[in-house]
Structures are given as structure tokens and as C-alpha cells.
Amino acid sequence: MTVDVKTTAGVSGIGQTGRILYDRESRETVGEPFVEGARMTCRGVNVYYGDKHAIKNVALDIGRNEVVAMIGPSGCGKSTFLRCLNRMNDTIDTCRVEGEITLDGMDIYGKEVDVVPLRAQVGMVFQKPNPFPKSIYDNVAYGPRIHGLAQNKVELDEIVETSLRKAGLWEEVKDLMTHPGTGLSGGQQQRLCIARTIAVSPEVILMDEPCSALDPIATSIIEDLIDELKQQFSIAIVTHSMQQASRVSQRTAYFHLGDLIEVGDTAQIFTTPRHQLTQDYITGRFG
Amino acid sequence: MISPYMIFAAILLLTSGAYVIGRKRAFAVAGDRAGLMQMHSRPTYYGLLTAMWCGIPALVIFSAWSVFESGIITQLVIAGMPDSIRDLPPDRLNLIVNDIKNLVSGNIVSAEMNQTLRAAADHYRQLQAISSAALTVVVLALIMIATTMIMRAISPSLRARNQVETIIKWILIACSTIAIFTTIGILLSVLFEAIRFFEKISLTEFLFGLKWSPQMAIREDQVGSSGAFGAIPVFAGTLMISAIAMVVAVPIGLMSAIYLSEYANRRFRAIAKPLMEILAGIPTVVYGFFAALTVAPMIRDTGLGLGLDVSSESALAAGLVMGIMIIPFVSSLSDDVINAVPQAMRDGAYGLGATQSETVKQVVLPAALPGIVGGVLLAVSRAIGETMIVVMAAGLAANLTANPLKTVTTVTVQIVTLLVGDQEFDSPKTLAAFALGLVLFIATLILNVIALHVVRKYREQYE
Structure with a gap:
């Protein structure tokens, strides 16, 4: 337990004893971050934005056919961590990622890895629905087209229909395929984005607060959808809503100021958290 | 007093x-x-x-x-x-x-x-x-x-606040109508003179005549007394020079905008963008003699070397230099609209595994298209209305030709030459300038209307 006074972050939180803790290299993770036969594994992941140490030595697995929820107060690094999993952070100039992240045993930050197929395997749904300013059909067909997944129009039609069905949107939009995707309601737009992601048949879907811009009804539709999607995909979801985390996920990871504080079964985390910080957060004492 | x-x-x-x-x-x-x-x-x-x-x-x-x-x-x-x-x-x-x-x-x-x-x-x-x-x-x-x-x-x-706000609203309305009334005033002043011109020369002769030689005899027996007021060669010249300018400016401007906004790192951008905008600050007179003294002789010498017959005041020289002048318009405006495309659009495409090039071509550019077309149109109007470069580099002979190596003349050049010096304002020779101005005005207006329509039809709205 060394206190690093040189770090600029300063006060980093209240410790178990109520003592003010200073920013250290990293904190031990409580609980079990590893699972058998994981789809993705992360070991010793550190992320820096310029001088800022945003993710500190995080290790976490994402298993097959499970939903992992990442919770924590704003600015704790959960979105940053999520964006490491498909190398979306590459688009930010000042961002530097260290450590090892694997997908099916392959290091995704390896020299020979191309981010283009990686992002097709690890799809992403964003906080704000961001359909392209194109027709509904073209929105879903965009991924399959750039990756050449369809031989002809018939196959493409099929992919579009299946993806929209899986996203639970087909019945609502089947007669509106040529209408702009931006004309749909917020919840429909988000499901369109999910359909767009599914259309390239990823293995993992990352969701960055997918319901934060939606009303409760649209949210519950999307939550049901997430539950169904885990039959086929591994899902990592960042959420601000603890109710949502407890409803949709099997495992929950609690982040705090760049540290992964605690990981465990969702039921256990929300009923008997083992770390003081986790307990403080889920009981609403801060966050 | x-x-x-x-x-x-x-x-x-x-x-x-x-x-x-x-x-x-x-x-x-x-x-x-x-x-x-x-x-x-x-x-x-x-x-x-x-x-x-x-x-x-x-x-x-x-x-x-x-x-x-x-x-x-x-x-x-x-x-x-x-x-x-x-x-x-x-x-x-x-x-x-x-x-x-x-x-x-x-x-x-x-x-x-x-x-x-x-x-x-x-x-x-x-x-x-x-x-x-x-x-x-x-x-x-x-x-x-x-x-x-x-x-x-x-x-x-x-109710002082409401009254003050009402008065301020009317002051604002008055200010905004000033621009409208000025436009109407300019249009009318050109229109009245043009009508006087068309009383002497018929509209069809002006619009469809193939020969431009604006001279009027002072005495009956004077040499060169036959005036010809067919505006086709003049408009053809304008069109050719503007087209050459756009061929230069649009690709270079657009691609540099794409590079600056999508690929360049921040430091390069911080240096390159102001440098490009310096181009827009160069007085057109300077471009004019650059065209007349540097570019035109260069083109002529190159042409002669290739065995081509190049006149020393070619449409190509004027068009090229005008194109260079317009590059910053296209690039700066396009850069702004490309930057205005939300990052979420790019994230969405990257998140599906699109490459940077696919993202730019299929997502960013379509979303930015209305703004880009707007910038290009502004550039076209600049090119059509540009005077100084063509006065100095394009010549006065109204040739009806499709060969960019020949001398052509433009509407603005003719207006300048017709109105420079002491002129009699009852001669068709002088009044022709207003007719040219009017047709130019109408042509630009039609161009703008068409462009607005096109933009509205093909716009991909991202909000």
C-alpha cells in the first residue's frame, strides 16, 4: 500500500475505514473476474488519456452467452474500458491502451490484427441512437455490404429481415424500408442500431448505456431484447441504472475511478456486496 | 448657425x-x-x-x-x-x-x-x-x-419590457429588410437600363446572336460601324473559364478538406488551415498578374513545345488561376460542414467495422453533402462574378470556341470595358453592359434555385 503523492488525481475516494485514500497505482479487485471458457479476456489493462490514467490495471473476462454489466459513478472509466474491447479508442488521438485483451485467444492489440474484422466480431451499440442518415434498409444492410456478407440482393434482403426480426423491429418497419432511419422514434432508432450491429453477425456486442436516451417503455423492450440476444451473443453493457444491471445481467463489475473494485454474480453484488465502495454505490450513498 | x-x-x-x-x-x-x-x-x-x-x-x-x-x-x-x-x-x-x-x-x-x-x-x-x-x-x-x-x-x-422588446423587434426587422431592398434596388437599376438597351437591340438578337462586337458608329461613314450584340460568345467564355476554375477548385478543395478534417493530425491542421485561408486573402489583382505574367506564358511555352497553337491570353490560364483562388472557399466551407457531422455517425460506422475510407465516403460525405454543395455553389458564383483575373488574363476578343487554349472573354470583362472611361449613356454600346449584368444576375439566380432544390432533395438529414 504505497501512497503515490506525485499523481495529479489527488483524492480518490473514501476508504473502508472512512479514511481518505490517495490515488495509487491500482486497487485489488474483490470477487472473481475470471470465468471458464471466456469469449474475451482482459489482463492488466491500463488506459491513459494523455497524462490521465483512466483505467488502472483491470482484469476481467467476458463469458459466452452471458451479459456482463459494468456499473459505477460517472467518470469511473467503464465506457473507456468498454471501448477498449473493440479498439474504438483507437480513434482518439491521445488515448493509449496497455495490457492484453484477447478475443477467442487472439490478442486484439497484436501487431498483425486488423481493427476492421475485429469490429465486425465485436459490435457496438452507442448511448445515443445514431442511425445513419440513410433508409432503414440501408442502415441494416450497411455492415453486410462493406464486409461482403451477401452474394446477392436476395441474401441481403434475408440478412436485413433476420436482423430486424432479432431486434424486434421487423413488424414495425417492414413496410417502411425505404424511409429514413432517422425518422423513427428514439426506441425504434436504438433497436435499428442493434439490428445494424447484429447484421454483421458479431460474437460480442458492446452496449454503452443503450437506454439512457429512451423512455421506460422503450427501455423495457430493449432489456427484453438483450435477454434474448444473449442466447447467441456475449454482451457487455455499461449502464447507469442499477435496476437495469440487475434485470439484464448475469455478472456485474463495479468500477470506481479507473479501478475495477468488485466483480461477481449480479445477485450477489446487489444483495451482499463485499467491498465498501460497492455497497456505498448501490445503496446510493454516492454516484 | x-x-x-x-x-x-x-x-x-x-x-x-x-x-x-x-x-x-x-x-x-x-x-x-x-x-x-x-x-x-x-x-x-x-x-x-x-x-x-x-x-x-x-x-x-x-x-x-x-x-x-x-x-x-x-x-x-x-x-x-x-x-x-x-x-x-x-x-x-x-x-x-x-x-x-x-x-x-x-x-x-x-x-x-x-x-x-x-x-x-x-x-x-x-x-x-x-x-x-x-x-x-x-x-x-x-x-x-x-x-x-x-x-x-x-x-x-x-409594460415597459414588452414595449421595448416590440420596438427592438421592429428595428431588427428593419435591418433585415435593408438587404432585401438593396437587392431589389440593384435589380431595378440594372433592369431599367437594360430595358433601354432592349428598345434598341431586340432581346432575341442579344440572347441568341453569335457575334459580339459592341461598337456604334458616331458618323455614318465610320469604319467598323456595324455593332453586333450577340451575347452567346461572351456567356460561352464565362462558362468555359468558370468550368475550368471549378474543375481545379472542387476536387482539390474537397479532398484537402477531407484530409484536413478526417486524416490530418491536430498540429498539421493547425498550420495548414490558416495557410490555405491566406489564399483567400490575396487580392484578385495579384492573382490577375500572376495569371497574366506567370501562368499564361508558361502554358503558351509548354503548348508551343508540344506543337500546339496557344494564344498568350488563354482561357486555360485565367481558369486555372481562378480555380486556385477559389480552393479556400471550397475547402474551408467543406471542412466546416464535415466537422459538423456528429462523431456518433463515425462511431457507428467504425463500430460496424467500416474502414476510415468507407466511413468517409458512405457516411460522412453524404451527411455533409448539402453543406458541400452550398460551398461549391458559392464558389461558382464567385467564379462567374470574378472580374480582375479575367480582365488581366483572359483578353477581350469574343471568340466562340470550345478550345481552352484560345482567347475568350467573359461577361464581367465586357461590362468593365464597356463602362470604363467617359461613356454616352444613350448608346446601345454602353447600355449593353446593363443587359449583360441583368442576364448574369438572372443566370446566377436560376443556378441558386436549382441548387437549393437539389440540396433539399438529396440531403441526408442526421438530426
Whole structure:
């Protein structure tokens, strides 16, 4: 337990004893971050934005056919961590990622890895629905087209229909395929984005607060959808809503100021958290 | 004598004074803090309202007075002159009036000084003094009446804020209509002269004639007396030079915008963007002699080396240089609209595994298209209306040719040459300039309408 006074972050939180803790290299993770036969594994992941140490030595697995929820107060690094999993952070100039992240045993930050197929395997749904300013059909067909997944129009039609069905949107939009995707309601737009992601048949879907811009009804539709999607995909979801985390996920990871504080079964985390910080957060004492 | 400037300054001074006393009055009416809460508006608004009541009517009267003063005084002076002068034809009378005004302001007089003229000038001066005094009295009275009225009206129930805001709204409306009325004014001034031209030369001859040689004989037997006013060669020249300019500017400008906004790192961008915008700051005259002295000879020499017949003032030289001048318009505007495409669009595409090039081509550019088309159109109007470069580099001969190595001329060049120097404004030669201007105006307008339509139809809205 060394206190690093040189770090600029300063006060980093209240410790178990109520003592003010200073920013250290990293904190031990409580609980079990590893699972058998994981789809993705992360070991010793550190992320820096310029001088800022945003993710500190995080290790976490994402298993097959499970939903992992990442919770924590704003600015704790959960979105940053999520964006490491498909190398979306590459688009930010000042961002530097260290450590090892694997997908099916392959290091995704390896020299020979191309981010283009990686992002097709690890799809992403964003906080704000961001359909392209194109027709509904073209929105879903965009991924399959750039990756050449369809031989002809018939196959493409099929992919579009299946993806929209899986996203639970087909019945609502089947007669509106040529209408702009931006004309749909917020919840429909988000499901369109999910359909767009599914259309390239990823293995993992990352969701960055997918319901934060939606009303409760649209949210519950999307939550049901997430539950169904885990039959086929591994899902990592960042959420601000603890109710949502407890409803949709099997495992929950609690982040705090760049540290992964605690990981465990969702039921256990929300009923008997083992770390003081986790307990403080889920009981609403801060966050 | 009181000069108009002094009256104007006094109005401004009194207006600011009115603001202060209006505000004070509001405080006085309110009494205390509790009273202030009872007032409909904050004291500032009562001050502003008082200032507006004080200033606006006075300024209106003042400007109306300034506009009509000179005309009325002149009429009165003429009325007071002997019959022998009053019966002169209008143009002679005009000369005498000018002389009187010169005498009043102490300038050199063209005609011989005589008693009548001197008397008239004195009369003029006298009337001017009366007018100034009257104006001062009227304005001051108006200010006092208006201010007193509004000061009495200040009460907790006076809706000062709403009134101030209504007045400000009307001031804003007036400002925005100035641009519209100016456009209409320009259009009308060109239109009337053009109509005079079309009384002499038929519209069809002008629009569809293939020969442009704007000369009118002064005597019957003069050489080159046959004027030809077919505008096709001139418009063809404009079109060719603009097209060459756009061929240069659009790809280079657009691609540099794409590079700067999507690929370049921040440091390169910070240096390159201002440097490119310097291009826009170079005076067109400088571009003109760059075209005439550097580019045109270079093209001619290269052409001669290849065995081509290149004239020393080629459309190519003017078009190339004009294209370079326009690059910053296209690139700067495109860069702005590309940057305005939300990052979420790019994230969405990257998140599906699109490459950077696919993202730019299929997501960013379509979303930015309306803005890019807007920028290109602005550039087209610049190219069509550009004068200096073509005057210096494109030549005067109105050849109807599709060969960019030949000399052509443009609408703007012809307008300049027709109007430079002392011209007779009853000859078709001079009036042709207005006809050209009118057609150019209409052509640009149609272009803009078409472009607006295209943009609206193909726009991909991302909000």
C-alpha cells in the first residue's frame, strides 16, 4: 500500500475505514473476474488519456452467452474500458491502451490484427441512437455490404429481415424500408442500431448505456431484447441504472475511478456486496 | 448657425440622458425594494423605453428633414429668382442651381459672378439657417413632449419590457429588410437600363446572336460601324473559364478538406488551415498578374513545345488561376460542414467495422453533402462574378470556341470595358453592359434555385 503523492488525481475516494485514500497505482479487485471458457479476456489493462490514467490495471473476462454489466459513478472509466474491447479508442488521438485483451485467444492489440474484422466480431451499440442518415434498409444492410456478407440482393434482403426480426423491429418497419432511419422514434432508432450491429453477425456486442436516451417503455423492450440476444451473443453493457444491471445481467463489475473494485454474480453484488465502495454505490450513498 | 451634426449629437446625448432619468424615475416610482417587486418591468427597461421615446421620433424627423431639406430650399430659391432665369430649360437651370450651391459652400463657380447669383446664394444661406433653427426647435420640442409623456406614464402597470422588446423587434426587422431592398434596388437599376438597351437591340438578337462586337458608329461613314450584340460568345467564355476554375477548385478543395478534417493530425491542421485561408486573402489583382505574367506564358511555352497553337491570353490560364483562388472557399466551407457531422455517425460506422475510407465516403460525405454543395455553389458564383483575373488574363476578343487554349472573354470583362472611361449613356454600346449584368444576375439566380432544390432533395438529414 504505497501512497503515490506525485499523481495529479489527488483524492480518490473514501476508504473502508472512512479514511481518505490517495490515488495509487491500482486497487485489488474483490470477487472473481475470471470465468471458464471466456469469449474475451482482459489482463492488466491500463488506459491513459494523455497524462490521465483512466483505467488502472483491470482484469476481467467476458463469458459466452452471458451479459456482463459494468456499473459505477460517472467518470469511473467503464465506457473507456468498454471501448477498449473493440479498439474504438483507437480513434482518439491521445488515448493509449496497455495490457492484453484477447478475443477467442487472439490478442486484439497484436501487431498483425486488423481493427476492421475485429469490429465486425465485436459490435457496438452507442448511448445515443445514431442511425445513419440513410433508409432503414440501408442502415441494416450497411455492415453486410462493406464486409461482403451477401452474394446477392436476395441474401441481403434475408440478412436485413433476420436482423430486424432479432431486434424486434421487423413488424414495425417492414413496410417502411425505404424511409429514413432517422425518422423513427428514439426506441425504434436504438433497436435499428442493434439490428445494424447484429447484421454483421458479431460474437460480442458492446452496449454503452443503450437506454439512457429512451423512455421506460422503450427501455423495457430493449432489456427484453438483450435477454434474448444473449442466447447467441456475449454482451457487455455499461449502464447507469442499477435496476437495469440487475434485470439484464448475469455478472456485474463495479468500477470506481479507473479501478475495477468488485466483480461477481449480479445477485450477489446487489444483495451482499463485499467491498465498501460497492455497497456505498448501490445503496446510493454516492454516484 | 447650427450644423446638422450638432443636432444629431444633441439627440444622442439627450437620448442617453433620457435613459438615466427614465431609470431614476422608475426607482422613484417604486420607492423601495418591495415597490420594485411590484413594478411590471425592471428599472432598466423603463430607462430604455424613455430613451426610445426620446430618440426614435427625433431621429426620424431629423433624417426626413435632412433628406428633403435641400430639395425644398432649392425650389424656394428658384421661385425667388427673376423670370428670365426661371424660364430657362431644365438642364441650364440645373447648372445655375449648382453654381448657387457652390457659392454657398465656397467652391469654385463655373459661370461669371453676377448680382442675381449672389442674391440667390444669400437667399439660399438664409433659408438654410431658418431650416436649421426650425429643425432644432422641432426636434427639441419633440424630445421634450415625448419624454414628459413617457415619464408621466411610468407606473408599476406600464409594460415597459414588452414595449421595448416590440420596438427592438421592429428595428431588427428593419435591418433585415435593408438587404432585401438593396437587392431589389440593384435589380431595378440594372433592369431599367437594360430595358433601354432592349428598345434598341431586340432581346432575341442579344440572347441568341453569335457575334459580339459592341461598337456604334458616331458618323455614318465610320469604319467598323456595324455593332453586333450577340451575347452567346461572351456567356460561352464565362462558362468555359468558370468550368475550368471549378474543375481545379472542387476536387482539390474537397479532398484537402477531407484530409484536413478526417486524416490530418491536430498540429498539421493547425498550420495548414490558416495557410490555405491566406489564399483567400490575396487580392484578385495579384492573382490577375500572376495569371497574366506567370501562368499564361508558361502554358503558351509548354503548348508551343508540344506543337500546339496557344494564344498568350488563354482561357486555360485565367481558369486555372481562378480555380486556385477559389480552393479556400471550397475547402474551408467543406471542412466546416464535415466537422459538423456528429462523431456518433463515425462511431457507428467504425463500430460496424467500416474502414476510415468507407466511413468517409458512405457516411460522412453524404451527411455533409448539402453543406458541400452550398460551398461549391458559392464558389461558382464567385467564379462567374470574378472580374480582375479575367480582365488581366483572359483578353477581350469574343471568340466562340470550345478550345481552352484560345482567347475568350467573359461577361464581367465586357461590362468593365464597356463602362470604363467617359461613356454616352444613350448608346446601345454602353447600355449593353446593363443587359449583360441583368442576364448574369438572372443566370446566377436560376443556378441558386436549382441548387437549393437539389440540396433539399438529396440531403441526408442526421438530426
